[in-house]
Each structure stands twice: as C-alpha cells, then as structure tokens.
Amino acid sequence: xxxxxxxxxxxxxxxxxxxxxxxxxxxxxxxxxxxxxxxxxxxxxxxxxxxxxxxxxxxxxxxxxxxxxxxxxxxxxxxxxxxxxxxxxxxxxxxxxxxxxxxxxxxxxxxxxxxxxxxxxxxxxxxxxxxxxxxxxxxxxxxxxxxxxxxxxxxxxxxxxxxxxxxxxxxxxxxxxxxxxxxxxxxxxxxxxxxxxxxxxxxxxxxxxxxxxxxxxxxxxxxxxxxxxxxxxxxxxxxxxxxxxxxxxxxxxxxxxxxxxxxxxxxxxxxxxxxxxxxxxxxxxxxxxxxxxxxxxxxxxxx
Amino acid sequence: xxxxxxxxxxxxxxxxxxxxxxxxxxxxxxxxxxxxxxxxxxxxxxxxxxxxxxxxxxxxxxxxxxxxxxxxxxxxxxxxxxxxxxxxxxxxxxxxxxxxxxxxxxxxxxxxxxxxxxxxxxxxxxxxxxxxxxxxxxxxxxxxxxxxxxxxxxxxxxxxxxxxxxxxxxxxxxxxxxxxxxxxxxxxxxxxxxxxxxxxxxxxxxxxxxxxxxxxxxxxxxxxxxxxxxxxxxxxxxxxxxxxxxxxxxxxxxxxxxxxxxxxxxxxxxxxxxxxxxxxxxxxxxxxxxxxxxxxxxxxxxxxxxxxxxxxxxx
Numbered sequence: 001x002x003x004x005x006x007x008x009x010x011x012x013x014x015x016x017x018x019x020x021x022x023x024x025x026x027x028x029x030x031x032x033x034x035x036x037x038x039x040x041x042x043x044x045x046x047x048x049x050x051x052x053x054x055x056x057x058x059x060x061x062x063x064x065x066x067x068x069x070x071x072x073x074x075x076x077x078x079x080x081x082x083x084x085x086x087x088x089x090x091x092x093x094x095x096x097x098x099x100x101x102x103x104x105x106x107x108x109x110x111x112x113x114x115x116x117x118x119x120x121x122x123x124x125x126x127x128x129x130x131x132x133x134x135x136x137x138x139x140x141x142x143x144x145x146x147x148x149x150x151x152x153x154x155x156x157x158x159x160x161x162x163x164x165x166x167x168x169x170x171x172x173x174x175x176x177x178x179x180x181x182x183x184x185x186x187x188x189x190x191x192x193x194x195x196x197x198x199x200x201x202x203x204x205x206x207x208x209x210x211x212x213x214x215x216x217x218x219x220x221x222x223x224x225x226x227x228x229x230x231x232x233x234x235x236x237x238x239x240x241x242x243x244x245x246x247x248x249x250x251x252x253x254x255x256x257x258x259x260x261x262x263x264x265x266x267x268x269x270x271x272x273x274x275x276x277x278x279x280x281x282x283x284x285x286x287x288x289x290x291x292x293x294x295x296x297x298x299x300x301x302x303x
Numbered sequence: 304x305x306x307x308x309x310x311x312x313x314x315x316x317x318x319x320x321x322x323x324x325x326x327x328x329x330x331x332x333x334x335x336x337x338x339x340x341x342x343x344x345x346x347x348x349x350x351x352x353x354x355x356x357x358x359x360x361x362x363x364x365x366x367x368x369x370x371x372x373x374x375x376x377x378x379x380x381x382x383x384x385x386x387x388x389x390x391x392x393x394x395x396x397x398x399x400x401x402x403x404x405x406x407x408x409x410x411x412x413x414x415x416x417x418x419x420x421x422x423x424x425x426x427x428x429x430x431x432x433x434x435x436x437x438x439x440x441x442x443x444x445x446x447x448x449x450x451x452x453x454x455x456x457x458x459x460x461x462x463x464x465x466x467x468x469x470x471x472x473x474x475x476x477x478x479x480x481x482x483x484x485x486x487x488x489x490x491x492x493x494x495x496x497x498x499x500x501x502x503x504x505x506x507x508x509x510x511x512x513x514x515x516x517x518x519x520x521x522x523x524x525x526x527x528x529x530x531x532x533x534x535x536x537x538x539x540x541x542x543x544x545x546x547x548x549x550x551x552x553x554x555x556x557x558x559x560x561x562x563x564x565x566x567x568x569x570x571x572x573x574x575x576x577x578x579x580x581x582x583x584x585x586x587x588x589x590x591x592x593x594x595x596x597x598x599x600x601x602x603x604x605x606x607x608x609x610x611x612x613x614x615x616x617x618x
Contacts, residue, residue, distance in 0.1 A: 037417070127513050
C-alpha cells in the first residue's frame with residue numbers, strides 16, 4: 001500500500017516522529033471509529049438481535065431479521081423499486097452527462113457558461129428543488145404537463161400514478177446528477193492526449209463519430225466505469241425526493257431501501273429490523289465498489 | 304483536428320442550449336412563482352413575469368410563517384462547526400499519513416479507505432441510539448457530531464500532502480523544527496488551495512444534508528434549511544405555492560450564488576473526487592489548459608518530488 005516504515009532507531013529523531021504521528025492522527029482516528037466504523041459494525045451486530053428501540057434488554061436473534069426480510073413483501077417491493085430507480089437513472093445520467101461533456105469540450109465558445117448551467121443543480125439544495133419539481137409536475141398547471149400537452153401528448157398525474165411516480169423521481173435524480181457526471185467526464189476528456197486525434201486525422205478519419213469511436217470511447221473506459229460506480233452508489237441512496245414528494249406511495253410504488261429503513265428503524269422503532277435493511281443496503285454498495293475495482297483492474301491489463 | 308464547419312457547430316449549440324434550458328427551467332419556475340399572487344400561480348398558461356407583483360408578500364410570508372431566518376442561521380452555524388471540526392481533525396492526520404514514518408501508517412490508511420466505502424446513512428441507527436442515551440437528540444450537537452469527521456477530507460488532503468517535497472521537510476528538521484511545527488508551519492500553508500476546494504464540498508454537502516437532520520431533529524427552531532423547507536411544505540400542504548417557492552429561493556440562493564461566484568473552485572473540488580480513479584490511466588493534460596489539472600496535486604504540481612506516475616491510492 002505505502003512504502004514500509006523505516007525501522008525505528010535508524011535515524012535520530014525517529015522516535016519523536018513516531019510519537020508525533022500518533023498524536024497528529026489520534027483525534028481523527030478516534031472520531032472515525034466513533035462516528036463511522038464503530039456504528040457500521042454495530043449496525044451489523046444489531047441486525048442479529050431482535051431489539052426494538054427503548055427496550056431494556058438485547059436478545060440474540062440469529063438470522064431471524066434476515067429471514068423475516070426474505071418473507072417481507074414490502075422489502076421486496078422496496079428492493080425492486082430501488083433497482084429500477086438505479087437502472088433507469090444511472091444509464092440516463094451517464095449517457096447525457098457524457099454527451100454534454102463531449103459537446104461542451106468541443107465547443108469553440110461558451111464553455112464556462114454551459115458548464116455553469118449544467119452544474120447548477122448539483123450545487124443546489126435538492127429538497128428545495130424537489131418542491132419546485134412537485135409544482136412543475138402538477139397535473140393541471142405544471143410546466144411539464146403544459147409542455148407535454150403542447151407537444152400533443154396526454155397530460156399525466158406524474159407523482160400520483162403508480163406506473164409513473166418512480167420514473168418521475170428518477171428523472172429528478174437525472175436532472176440533479178447530470179452535471180456531476182459531466183464534470184467528471186470533462187476531466188477524463190481533458191486527460192486524453194490531443195496527438196491521438198491528430199494521428200487519427202492523418203489517417204484520414206476525422207469525422208466526429210470516428211473520433212468518438214476510435215479514440216474517445218476506448219480511452220474514456222476507466223472514467224466511464226468510475227462515473228457509473230459513483231452514480232450507482234449515489235442513486236442507491238435516493239431518499240430526499242421520496243420522503244418529501246411521495247412518502248413511498250402511491251401504493252408503495254416509490255418505496256425505496258433507505259425509506260423502508262427509516263420507516264422501520266425510526267418510525268416503527270424496530271431498530272434491529274432497520275439494521276438488517278441497512279446491512280442489505282451496505283452490501284449492495286460494497287458489491288458496486290468491488291465491481292468497479294474489478295472492472296478497472298481488468299481494463300488496466302490490456303490498457 | 305477536424306475542420307470546424309458552420310453547420311455542426313450550430314447543431315452543437317442548439318443541443319447545448321436546449322439542454323441548458325431544461326437544466327435551469329426549475330430555477331426559473333421557482334423564482335417566477337415566488338413573485339406571483341395565488342391567483343396567477345394556477346393560471347392555465349405559464350408566464351415568466353407576474354401581471355401583478357406579489358414578491359413582497361410571498362417573501363414576507365416565507366420569513367414569518369416559519370422561522371426561515373432561523374433556519375438559515377442554523378445552516379450557517381452547523382456547516383461552519385462541521386467544517387472547522389473536519390479540517391482540524393483531517394489536516395493533522397493527512398499530514399501524518401503522507402509525510403511521517405510511523406508503525407501504524409499502513410493500517411491507519413487502510414481504515415480511512417475502508418471508511419470511505421461506507422455510505423453516510425449506514426451508521427444512522429447506532430448513532431441515533433447513542434445520541435438518545437447521551438440525551439443529545441434534537442440538539443445542534445446531534446446534527447454536528449456525526450459529520451465532525453470527513454474521511455474524504457483526510458484522503459483528499461493526504462493525496463495533496465504527498466506532493467510536498469521531502470527535501471523541504473528534511474531541511475526543516477535539520478533546522479531543528481519539531482514535527483508539530485513542521486506540520487503547522489510548513490505543511491499547512493501549502494494546503495490552502497485543496498483546503499478551499501474541500502471547504503466548498505463540505506459546505507454543499509452539509510448545507511443540503513437532509514437524511515440525518517430529518518431523523519435527529521424534531522424541533523422547528525433547530526431545523527437546517529432543507530429540513531425547515533420540509534416543515535414548511537408540510538404545514539402548507541401544497542396550498543400556498545408563492546411563499547413556499549420564495550422559501551425555496553432563499554434557501555437555494557446562497558449555494559447557487561456562491562457557486563456562480565466561485566465556480567472554478569467548486570468544479571475543481573468535485574473533480575478531485577476523481578482522485579479515486581487510478582491515476583496511471585488518466586494522463587496529465589498540459590498545465591495551463593485545464594483548471595482541474597492545475598489544481599489537482601497529482602498533476603503538474605510545481606513542487607513535485609518524484610518523477611513518473613504516482614501509484615493509485617490502494618493499488
């Protein structure tokens with residue numbers, strides 16, 4: 001990982017360096033355990049008990065919570081919805097973010113302005129903007145339906161239609177995260193050496209599509225994997241829009257993992273059951289991270 | 304390079320302008336509604352400007368129906384405390400991880416990387432239980448404490464500190480400076496640019512954070528801006544859009560304005576999350592062209608001690 005520490009005593013002052021390092025690291029080290037690592041371990045331990053919030057005793061429950069999850073209809077709906085949300089919003093965010101990045105990077109003028117416009121939603125308060133979206137998705141006077149009607153399609157009650165609510169939330173997610181994907185892609189694009197494009201032009205192939213297919217796409221591979229992983233992990237954490245716009249409804253159609261976790265852990269006070277849902281959530285995040293690492297390693301071999 | 308012709312360039316800008324319009328539409332709608340009287344909000348055709356200005360009433364209602372000023376103050380207080388704590392803990396540890404030789408370094412860094420993988424919502428239930436036992440729920444401390452540590456900050460600053468040349472530190476040691484003095488007087492002053500970017504990110508995240516305050520805070524007067532807006536929207540339940548949009552404008556404005564003013568630092572900061580990407584595969588661009596690159600410690604840093612590509616953080 002890092003170069004091996006030199007044996008103490010090899011150099012005058014090495015001992016002092018050891019002490020200083022421990023002291024400098026100590027506050028962060030303690031806080032890291034108290035606020036992150038400790039509670040993360042505690043969540044996993046708690047998920048093997050049947051503790052409800054406020055009870056005096058803790059009893060071992062084995063895999064009981066996980067077995068209950070297995071038979072819990074709401075949990076499966078929640079997991080399915082989360083996966084649909086991720087499956088819809090991640091490809092859309094990545095594709096649109098990449099398109100925006102390529103178009104903006106290639107533009108002769110106006111780059112900073114475009115970048116500011118596309119990035120603005122990332123820096124804004126999602127909760128406030130969610131309410132704006134609620135208004136824009138209003139069935140009668142909303143901006144979206146006025147546009148839809150003007151284009152000749154049927155108006156929809158987006159947030160109250162079980163078939164559409166999750167998609168509407170995914171669209172809000174895409175709007176919010178697109179700028180982030182774009183900025184990360186722009187960094188990736190800038191890292192592509194310009195002489196490759198020049199070499200391609202010497203070969204006589206200088207069409208936009210050829211440039212994309214033969215240089216940009218292959219060299220952007222690692223950035224693509226990285227952006228997809230970040231977006232997937234972020235999408236798994238969808239909560240704000242659900243909590244304030246739909247509360248999991250209509251008919252559980254927007255029930256997502258974190259919302260189910262909060263409902264069980266904090267509203268119904270079933271802490272241990274909520275902990276089990278948290279463990280499942282953590283598991284998915286770790287799988288995504290491992291998949292990213294694996295893909296990047298694999299790419300590196302013939303990179 | 305491809306010859307630029309007029310038509311593709313026009314097409315490019317047409318697509319970009321259309322996209323930009325979609326991205327900013329919600330902001331335009333938000334401000335437009337915040338200026339309108341209730342009657343015009345539900346007009347069948349959307350207009351940009353109100354026929355009858357109602358801005359004063361809407362913004363007055365936003366500040367009087369809920370303690371909006373208090374929410375903003377809470378937001379500033381909470382984000383300031385969190386960043387102070389994050390910087391105070393992350394900088395020393397990052398410096399120790401980057402430049403000092405000590406027995407636990409490998410393990411400590413492995414733990415930081417492990418902690419980076421844990422989503423912020425995972426510790427929520429145990430933290431809630433702990434705060435309940437310490438009787439800290441529903442207080443400023445409840446909002447602030449879980450965010451006092453930023454492993455991302457540690458990681459970011461450690462990557463930066465690795466670019467500080469070893470010779471500089473060796474020279475300071477020869478001059479008889481203590482390890483603490485070196486950290487304080489040599490390392491910290493070099494770290495302002497990445498620290499500023501980290502400050503931007505920390506501010507965005509914690510100003511906008513909804514999940515944990517939603518769980519830990521019940522009292523209206525302790526609400527952070529997003530939570531306050533949620534309270535407001537619950538009270539009004541979709542009836543008075545004008546004041547609600549006024550409140551949303553007020554809460555979003557500080558970040559949006561700060562972003563427009565310090566756009567580069569924001570974007571750089573976000574791009575630096577890309578440090579997690581193995582650097583071998585991202586060749587450094589020429590220095591002057593890309594602000595993100597000039598900023599990033601790994602690339603074209605003026606005082607880079609070792610030539611050749613740096614290794615990935617955990618490769």
